[in-house]
Amino acid sequence: MVVADRYTRTAITLHWLIAVLMIGNVTLILFVDTFPDAMVRPAINLHKSIGLTVLGLGLLRVLWRLSHRPPPLPPGMPVWERLGAHAAHLVLYGLILGLPISGWVHDSAFKSAGDFPLYLYGVIPWFRIGPIMALDPATKEQVHTLWFQIHSSLAYVLYAMVALHILGALKHQFIDKQPELQRMLPGRK
Numbered sequence: 106m107v108v109a110d111r112y113t114r115t116a117i118t119l120h121w122l123i124a125v126l127m128i129g130n131v132t133l134i135l136f137v138d139t140f141p142d143a144m145v146r147p148a149i150n151l152h153k154s155i156g157l158t159v160l161g162l163g164l165l166r167v168l169w170r171l172s173h174r175p176p177p178l179p180p181g182m183p184v185w186e187r188l189g190a191h192a193a194h195l196v197l198y199g200l201i202l203g204l205p206i207s208g209w210v211h212d213s214a215f216k217s218a219g220d221f222p223l224y225l226y227g228v229i230p231w232f233r234i235g236p237i238m239a240l241d242p243a244t245k246e247q248v249h250t251l252w253f254q255i256h257s258s259l260a261y262v263l264y265a266m267v268a269l270h271i272l273g274a275l276k277h278q279f280i281d282k283q284p285e286l287q288r289m290l291p292g293r294k
C-alpha cells in the first residue's frame with residue numbers, strides 16, 4: 106500500500122481557505138468599532154456571511170476528513186506530541202464549527218432580527234434558527250447574552266489554539282527538521 110506523505114489537494118484547499126476566512130473574520134470584527142458609523146452594519150453582515158461560509162466549508166472538511174485518512178505523523182514523534190497534535194486538531198475542528206454555530210444562535214436570538222433580515226454577502230437570503238426566533242422575549246434575551254459570551258469565549262480559545270498550532274508546525278519544521286509544512290502546502294511532491 107502506498108502511504109501518502111501529504112494531505113489531499115481538497116484537504117489543503119479547505120485548510121487554507123478556512124484559515125484565511127477565520128483570521129479575516131476575527132480581524133474584521135475586532136476592528137469594527139473603528140469603522141465609520143455607516144460601515145458598521147455592513148461589516149457585521151459581512152462577518153456573519155463569512156462565518157456561515159466557514160460553517161459550510163467546515164462541515165465539508167469534517168466529511169472529507171472522515172472519508173480520507175490523513176498522512177501519518179512523522180516517525181519518531183514522541184507519544185505525548187502525537188496525542189497533543191490529535192487533541193489540538195480535534196479542538197480546532199470544534200472551533201471551526203462551534204464559532205459560527207454560536208454566532209448564528211446569538212444572532213437568531215437578536216430581538217430586532219425581523220427588522221434586519223440576514224443576507225449572505227448582501228445577496229442570498231439566509232435563515233435564522235426558527236426555534237430560537239420563536240422563544241418568548243425574556244428567554245430570547247438570555248439566549249442572546251449567553252451565546253454571545255460563548256461566541257466571544259470560543260474566540261479566545263481560537264487565539265490560543267492558532268498560536269499553539271503555528272508554533273507546533275514551526276517547531277517540527279525548524280527545530281525537529283521534519284518537513285511537516287509541505288504536508289499542508291500546495292505544490293509538487
Ligand code: HEM
Pocket residue numbers: 126127130131134135137149152153154155156157159204205206208209210211212256257260
Ligand atoms: C469563523 C466564524 C466566526 C468567528 C471566528 C467569529 C468571531 C467573532 C469575534 C472574535 C467576535 C467579537 C467578540 C467580542 O467582542 O468579544 C464576534 C462577534 C460577533 N459575531 Fe462572530 N464569529 C464567527 C461567526 C459568526 C456567525 C456565523 C455569526 C452570525 C450568523 C456571527 C455573529 C456575530 C455577532 C452578531 C457579533 C457581535 C458583533 C457586534 O455587535 O459587534 N459570528 N465574532
